[in-house]
Amino acid sequence: MADKIKDAKIIFVVGGPGSGKGTQCEKVVAKYGYTHLSSGDLLRAEVASGSERGKTLQAIMQKGELVPLDTVLDMIKDAMIAKADVSKGFLIDGYPREVKQGEEFEKKIGAPCLLLYIDAKGETMVKRLMKRGETSGRADDNEETIKKRLDLYYKATEPVIAFYSSRGIVRKIDSELPVDEVFGHVAKAIDDLK
Numbered sequence: 001m002a003d004k005i006k007d008a009k010i011i012f013v014v015g016g017p018g019s020g021k022g023t024q025c026e027k028v029v030a031k032y033g034y035t036h037l038s039s040g041d042l043l044r045a046e047v048a049s050g051s052e053r054g055k056t057l058q059a060i061m062q063k064g065e066l067v068p069l070d071t072v073l074d075m076i077k078d079a080m081i082a083k084a085d086v087s088k089g090f091l092i093d094g095y096p097r098e099v100k101q102g103e104e105f106e107k108k109i110g111a112p113c114l115l116l117y118i119d120a121k122g123e124t125m126v127k128r129l130m131k132r133g134e135t136s137g138r139a140d141d142n143e144e145t146i147k148k149r150l151d152l153y154y155k156a157t158e159p160v161i162a163f164y165s166s167r168g169i170v171r172k173i174d175s176e177l178p179v180d181e182v183f184g185h186v187a188k189a190i191d192d193l194k
């Protein structure tokens with residue numbers, strides 16, 4: 001496995017719920033042709049399949065809690081293997097959610113060359129998610145679950161940024177700016193990789 005993807009770049013995209021990770025990843029795909037893997041989307045696809053495992057996941061996600069590490073990691077790994085031959089880079093969106101997830105990813109798959117830290121204020125994220133909730137149909141885009149997701153983000157996920165900062169691979173992106181300006185900074189960070 002690690003073999004198959006050894007030449008592909010791995011980029012972690014980390015930020016709070018509603019910070020704009022998915023929005024920026026879409027633009028990176030369009031410009032650079034990287035493969036976008038959203039851990040949340042992979043989990044939602046499993047829920048949509050109606051499987052027994054999906055039912056368990058649905059309950060956890062509705063509460064805004066984290067699903068077991070191995071479940072998400074296996075899904076990401078399978079998706080990466082499926083694309084390994086054609087992909088020059090992977091955007092791993094919404095993962096790692098906690099330092100342990102990052103450590104396990106590196107053991108089983110490989111090391112990231114960049115962590116894009118998509119940063120927005122708490123109130124901005126809540127506002128965006130409430131707006132998205134009007135049309136997303138996502139069971140977790142409601143006021144109560146949003147609050148839990150934010151709390152968990154500050155507690156569990158922010159330490160991930162400190163962990164990778166010490167390695168010098170974190171680029172902090174101000175996501176309060178208009179989408180295209182945010183993307184300008186994202187593109188710069190990716191261009192600097194070469």
Ligand SMILES: Nc1ccn([C@@H]2O[C@H](COP(=O)(O)OP(=O)(O)OP(=O)(O)O)[C@@H](O)[C@H]2O)c(=O)n1
Nearest residue numbers: 017018039040061064065066067072094095097
């Ligand atoms: N590595 C991950 C990714 C996602 N989840 C679960 O899936 C939910 C939704 O994940 P995601 O789509 O990444 O949500 P957010 O980042 O909170 O929001 P967004 O889609 O807006 O990025 C999370 O709240 C969590 O329950 C998880 O447990 N572990």
Ligand SMILES: Nc1nc2c(ncn2[C@@H]2O[C@H](COP(=O)(O)OP(=O)(O)O)[C@@H](O)[C@H]2O)c(=O)[nH]1
Nearest residue numbers: 017018019020021022023128132177178179182
């Ligand atoms: N104003 C503004 N809205 C944004 C920006 N980025 C994302 N959004 C909106 O915020 C919501 C959450 O964005 P999304 O990409 O799903 O964020 P994610 O939760 O981090 O994946 C969506 O409704 C987007 O349209 C931005 O840079 N500026």
Ligand SMILES: [Mg+2]
Nearest residue numbers: 021022038040
């Ligand atoms: Mg998203």
